[in-house]
Amino acid sequence: MSQELRKRLFDQLDSLVLIDPHTHIEATNPASHTLADILGYHYYTELAHSAGLARERIEDPLITAKEKVQLLIENLGPIENTIQWSWFIELSQKLFGHEADFVDASNWETLYDSAESQMGAPGYIDTVLEKSKLEAVFLTNDFDDALEGFDTTKYIPCLRTDDLVFHLAKPAVRERLEKATQCSVTNVSTLRQAIATLFYNFKSKNARACAISLPPDFSPAPVSEGRARTAIDAILKDGTAAAEAHRKAASSFVFWTLADMCAQYKLPFDLMIGVNRAVYPAGVHQGRDLYDSRVSLIQYKELFNSFPQVKFPVSVLASVTNQELVSYAWIFPNVITSGHWWYSNTPTYIEHDLSARLEAVPRTKQIGYYSDMYKLEFGLPKFAMYKRCLAKVLAERYVIDRGWSEERAVALGTQLLRGNVEDIFRFGEDPAADLEGIDPPWNDKSLVNPSLQPPELLVVQPPQDESDFPIAPLAAGAAIATTGAAWGAASFTGEPVMTPPADDGEGFALLPDDDVPVEQAGGIGNFGIPAADQPSVDEQNWFNTPAESNEPFSLTPSSEEFPALDSVEAVPETPLEEVQEAEFKLDDFTTEEPVAELPPQELMAEEFGATEMSIEEAPAEASPWNLDSSSDEASRATQPFSFGDFTKSDEVELTPAELGAELSSEELAPAEETLELTEMQLGDEPLMEAVEEEVPLAADDMQFGMLETVEEAEAPAPEPPATETPVDDEPLMLEAFEEPEVELEITEEPAEELTLEDMNLEPADDGEISFENLDDDSKSKNAGSSGGMFDFLGNDDK
Numbered sequence: 150m151s152q153e154l155r156k157r158l159f160d161q162l163d164s165l166v167l168i169d170p171h172t173h174i175e176a177t178n179p180a181s182h183t184l185a186d187i188l189g190y191h192y193y194t195e196l197a198h199s200a201g202l203a204r205e206r207i208e209d210p211l212i213t214a215k216e217k218v219q220l221l222i223e224n225l226g227p228i229e230n231t232i233q234w235s236w237f238i239e240l241s242q243k244l245f246g247h248e249a250d251f252v253d254a255s256n257w258e259t260l261y262d263s264a265e266s267q268m269g270a271p272g273y274i275d276t277v278l279e280k281s282k283l284e285a286v287f288l289t290n291d292f293d294d295a296l297e298g299f300d301t302t303k304y305i306p307c308l309r310t311d312d313l314v315f316h317l318a319k320p321a322v323r324e325r326l327e328k329a330t331q332c333s334v335t336n337v338s339t340l341r342q343a344i345a346t347l348f349y350n351f352k353s354k355n356a357r358a359c360a361i362s363l364p365p366d367f368s369p370a371p372v373s374e375g376r377a378r379t380a381i382d383a384i385l386k387d388g389t390a391a392a393e394a395h396r397k398a399a400s401s402f403v404f405w406t407l408a409d410m411c412a413q414y415k416l417p418f419d420l421m422i423g424v425n426r427a428v429y430p431a432g433v434h435q436g437r438d439l440y441d442s443r444v445s446l447i448q449y450k451e452l453f454n455s456f457p458q459v460k461f462p463v464s465v466l467a468s469v470t471n472q473e474l475v476s477y478a479w480i481f482p483n484v485i486t487s488g489h490w491w492y493s494n495t496p497t498y499i500e501h502d503l504s505a506r507l508e509a510v511p512r513t514k515q516i517g518y519y520s521d522m523y524k525l526e527f528g529l530p531k532f533a534m535y536k537r538c539l540a541k542v543l544a545e546r547y548v549i550d551r552g553w554s555e556e557r558a559v560a561l562g563t564q565l566l567r568g569n570v571e572d573i574f575r576f577g578e579d580p581a582a583d584l585e586g587i588d589p590p591w592n593d594k595s596l597v598n599p600s601l602q603p604p605e606l607l608v609v610q611p612p613q614d615e616s617d618f619p620i621a622p623l624a625a626g627a628a629i630a631t632t633g634a635a636w637g638a639a640s641f642t643g644e645p646v647m648t649p650p651a652d653d654g655e656g657f658a659l660l661p662d663d664d665v666p667v668e669q670a671g672g673i674g675n676f677g678i679p680a681a682d683q684p685s686v687d688e689q690n691w692f693n694t695p696a697e698s699n700e701p702f703s704l705t706p707s708s709e710e711f712p713a714l715d716s717v718e719a720v721p722e723t724p725l726e727e728v729q730e731a732e733f734k735l736d737d738f739t740t741e742e743p744v745a746e747l748p749p750q751e752l753m754a755e756e757f758g759a760t761e762m763s764i765e766e767a768p769a770e771a772s773p774w775n776l777d778s779s780s781d782e783a784s785r786a787t788q789p790f791s792f793g794d795f796t797k798s799d800e801v802e803l804t805p806a807e808l809g810a811e812l813s814s815e816e817l818a819p820a821e822e823t824l825e826l827t828e829m830q831l832g833d834e835p836l837m838e839a840v841e842e843e844v845p846l847a848a849d850d851m852q853f854g855m856l857e858t859v860e861e862a863e864a865p866a867p868e869p870p871a872t873e874t875p876v877d878d879e880p881l882m883l884e885a886f887e888e889p890e891v892e893l894e895i896t897e898e899p900a901e902e903l904t905l906e907d908m909n910l911e912p913a914d915d916g917e918i919s920f921e922n923l924d925d926d927s928k929s930k931n932a933g934s935s936g937g938m939f940d941f942l943g944n945d946d947k
Contacts, residue, residue: 151544154555158548159540161559168305168570169286169528170462171360171419171488171519176288176304180274180525184261185214187240187526188221192233195436200227204433215261222257232495236530244280244526274525281529287519289360292347293329301355307419308351308359313344314403315364318384318396332591337374337381341406345590348410352584357574358462359411360419361404364426365444369404369452377402408452411459415583417573418459420449421490423466440466440492446477453481460573462487462516468498471505478510485573487516489535494521499538504546507561516573517565539565 181187188194194207202224206212212220228234229251241247245264249256267273278284289309290296296306316322323334330350332343348359372380380398383391411418425441446463453461462485465474471493477484486506489499506515518535520528543558571577587593 154544155540158544159536162536162562166282166284167567168284169520170570172286173289173523174286176299180277182268183214183265185217188218191435194433196228197221197224198433207433218261239530240526277525283528293325296354306354306356310361310407314400318389337378342590344406348414349590352414352580355580358417358419362421362424365423365441368448370401371405372398372402408456412456419462421464442469446473457483464488464490466491468493468502471502475505475509478514485514488519496538504542515565516569
């Protein structure tokens with residue numbers, strides 16, 4: 150009964166016309182021309198080599214196609230027991246009319262000539278597809294494939310991304326990418342734009358998936374913009390000689406960007422996990438790679454959690470990983486079991502893995518099979534092998550064991566073979582419709598700077614060289630000390646210039662409140678992102694203000710009346726001696742973490758006592774860096790701030806000649822005065838304090854002092870409070886508390902001698918008495934004893 154049932158189920162499943170969801174077919178050359186193309190498949194060459202045939206003979210470039218077939222046939226006798234050889238026999242019989250159930254030295258030449266004749270006949274490709282019952286096949290397209298010259302509804306494009314993720318450091322790969330996208334990849338922003346362009350182009354050509362083969366040690370994780378910038382810059386500069394840490398960070402960034410694009414362009418992301426490349430370097434072509442059991446899907450948990458809207462058809466290289474895959478597909482809605490890949494593509498492993506999946510994974514989340522073929526002729530025998538396994542499992546596990554009807558079992562098999570492929574890869578839908586709501590990447594400025602949002606960003610720049618210092622700094626290491634400053638203090642005197650970045654400069658972004666008007670001129674920038682990474686002025690289509698000037702900006706009080714300062718809650722005072730300084734080089738301001746936005750104006754009043762600000766061009770004669778009396782006074786007139794509670798000091802009167810001299814700490818020591826918030830007046834400005842530590846300040850190695858505020862400690866030896874992770878951008882605040890004092894009293898009275906009678910105890914049978922034997926009264930007596938624990942021995946000697 151079982152054999153007949155399996156045959157009936159197989160016949161019904163074999164009548165289905167299918168879509169092969171993963172192949173390596175070349176769309177413009179999909180079928181074989183001779184038997185050498187079939188027997189040259191790596192399954193046969195690697196088995197022949199494993200059986201003893203030298204690789205040099207198999208891959209001899211001077212050998213003809215017919216001579217190669219003869220060589221392989223004469224050496225394939227040892228593999229007639231394998232499932233791979235059965236594929237060759239079946240396709241020879243059903244495609245070329247071969248009648249024998251074997252091929253050897255006696256009949257191979259006849260088969261060769263017959264096959265070559267049929268392969269050259271018109272319509273041969275369509276004949277193979279019809280006999281194989283395949284309506285369409287998915288391709289594996291390199292990212293720079295032209296996707297032209299073939300029917301994309303029959304040969305369906307799929308973006309393969311291995312080179313982008315793992316070989317971007319190779320100049321040849323980057324050249325291919327630039328040629329395919331017409332994007333010059335010079336930094337992380339243009340790389341993101343190039344990847345988006347690939348997705349847009351593939352999607353417009355009916356692509357249905359993105360795919361990648363992954364090594365066992367790969368653990369994808371998001372990479373911050375700053376780290377990605379550093380890594381991409383390194384590989385662009387040093388190529389394959391870049392540090393391994395940079396190459397790994399670049400791989401993770403590109404992979405995460407691919408997943409993000411799959412979400413945006415609504416493409417499944419096929420993951421083929423676990424292949425270890427070049428394990429056997431001396432092997433034949435495509436016969437050098439093996440699976441690695443050390444792989445675990447736990448490495449992909451962050452990916453699956455981060456992109457719930459992306460479908461991940463997952464293939465594992467070996468059956469040993471199947472149970473983990475079943476578990477992940479059991480739990481994660483976006484994880485899908487996909488096919489039986491490579492070394493698990495034999496009937497024993499297929500039956501085992503298929504049974505486990507059918508028993509535990511929702512039927513809608515299983516892609517039954519794909520051929521992984523390189524030539525169309527292999528579709529017929531490979532799918533036939535899977536259908537037999539499927540029919541066997543359905544017959545035994547469902548019809549016989551569970552009492553399902555044959556129709557119900559066939560419906561389940563049909564869903565695995567065809568229905569889920571249509572649903573997961575969205576057949577019947579027009580992929581181009583998804584592009585209607587997506588700007589072409591070459592017009593999408595958010596790809597160049599994804600954190601850029603209107604209103605325009607204002608850039609704060611320090612001086613870039615000595616020419617920006619008309620007069621030498623106040624003192625080596627001098628700092629502007631303004632309590633509560635969001636970005637710290639510069640280690641030179643004067644106010645920071647607010648100006649658009651130079652073409653190749655780096656700036657620090659001030660993100661203004663929506664109500665603060667900001668005029669943009671000459672460029673844009675984001676915190677720690679070089680201006681060269683930003684779109685050019687011509688590309689900034691959403692900006693209304695043209696680039697007309699590169700003059701510094703200035704800040705002036707708003708004409709609107711500001712709320713009364715005495716109505717705002719004061720900020721706690723911070724004594725000057727508790728202000729600590731940490732120094733950073735200019736490069737340290739390039740950070741991986743995004744800069745925090747300035748607080749709304751009402752909060753600025755509470756925290757800093759600042760007036761509403763507007764932006765206007767500063768007078769040319771009032772350079773913020775010029776510290777002589779006239780220009781400094783003019784600069785203060787055009788750039789007043791009002792801050793909240795801060796420590797005010799009487800300024801040291803200095804002559805221009807003294808500005809470049811080294812001054813002692815006594816000369817710089819100011820007289821301190823603390824102001825309450827209610828005492829502040831509109832127009833009060835932050836104090837420029839000189840720090841005591843003097844460090845030589847070279848023009849090409851400027852330093853910044855970052856100020857941290859510490860509350861005054863009232864107890865000399867506080868106990869550490871419960872720890873909490875500090876917020877990166879908030880000042881460090883230490884909280885002091887008092888530890889209660891404990892007094893010890895020492896007396897000269899002798900210790901009271903205790904006896905067994907006093908403790909109401911009698912020895913146990915073994916003569917031993919412990920503290921556990923004490924009654925409540927005795928315990929209370931001894932609770933305060935210095936011994937704390939007694940061990941009484943009840944033998945006669947004691």
